[in-house]
Amino acid sequence: MLRLENLSLTQGVFTMTADMALPAGARLALIGPSGAGKSTLLNLIAGFTPPDQGRITWQGDDLTDAAPGARPVSILFQDNNHFPHLTVAQNVGLGLRPALKLTAAEAAEVDRALDQVGLAGMGTRKPGTLSGGQQSRAALARVLVQKKPIVLLDEPFAALGPALKGEMLDLVAEVLDQTGATLIMVSHQPEDARAIASHVSVVADRTITPPQETEALFTNPPQALRDYLGG
Ligand SMILES: Nc1ncnc2c1ncn2[C@@H]1O[C@H](COP(=O)(O)OP(=O)(O)OP(=O)(O)O)[C@@H](O)[C@H]1O
Numbered sequence: 001m002l003r004l005e006n007l008s009l010t011q012g013v014f015t016m017t018a019d020m021a022l023p024a025g026a027r028l029a030l031i032g033p034s035g036a037g038k039s040t041l042l043n044l045i046a047g048f049t050p051p052d053q054g055r056i057t058w059q060g061d062d063l064t065d066a067a068p069g070a071r072p073v074s075i076l077f078q079d080n081n082h083f084p085h086l087t088v089a090q091n092v093g094l095g096l097r098p099a100l101k102l103t104a105a106e107a108a109e110v111d112r113a114l115d116q117v118g119l120a121g122m123g124t125r126k127p128g129t130l131s132g133g134q135q136s137r138a139a140l141a142r143v144l145v146q147k148k149p150i151v152l153l154d155e156p157f158a159a160l161g162p163a164l165k166g167e168m169l170d171l172v173a174e175v176l177d178q179t180g181a182t183l184i185m186v187s188h189q190p191e192d193a194r195a196i197a198s199h200v201s202v203v204a205d206r207t208i209t210p211p212q213e214t215e216a217l218f219t220n221p222p223q224a225l226r227d228y229l230g231g
Contacts, residue, residue, distance in 0.1 A: 007054035029193035032203030082127035089123030095142035
């Protein structure tokens with residue numbers, strides 16, 4: 001269980017609060033207007049932004065003051081965060097060892113992850129020579145090798161067309177089926193939430209609603225979600 005207990009944060013004029021619990025293995029989509037605090041929430045969970053108040057716990061362990069690398073969390077950003085001067089395999093390897101001195105077993109693990117995301121044989125290329133979809137796959141391979149129980153996705157496939165995005169969401173679901181990891185994904189598209197998420201939280205009005213089951217939420221949307229969806 002991931003718990004956000006009375007979390008609050010102020011950055012500049014922006015304030016947000018969160019108090020919620022997410023069962024291990026759940027797949028949560030965060031939906032809400034631009035600037036509502038979706039990325040900020042991921043940054044709180046990943047440890048890049050400390051809260052002003054409150055606690056974050058995972059399976060009972062207090063993470064609130066843990067450094068990002070010490071948390072059971074991996075995060076995939078919108079721009080995929082590849083280092084252009086490193087090869088694809090090295091970029092994936094960064095998920096295992098920031099200093100990039102991989103053992104033979106770790107290098108084999110990188111190859112396996114590349115294989116799993118459909119990039120077998122592409123490890124020696126530079127990220128800039130891959131298509132957008134392939135770059136997303138490589139970023140997902142980096143998340144895979146980290147084997148963390150919580151995966152955070154911050155609109156990672158927003159730049160892809162609908163078909164490619166669908167493929168990537170299917171691949172993420174496949175990976176989650178295998179690893180059992182808990183997912184929290186920012187999305188602007190309700191159909192993405194429907195495709196992959198077991199639960200949805202609406203982020204609006206400076207707060208995050210507790211996760212609700214996806215179909216139930218869309219069948220009977222609260223006002224904040226109706227406002228966001230329009231009409
Ligand atoms: N480092 C910062 N300092 C001050 N304010 C910030 C900082 N980072 C974000 N904010 C503000 O916090 C609010 C929430 O931003 P956040 O990026 O979390 O929104 P979001 O819901 O992810 O938006 P979008 O859907 O547009 O990506 C915004 O008003 C933003 O301007």
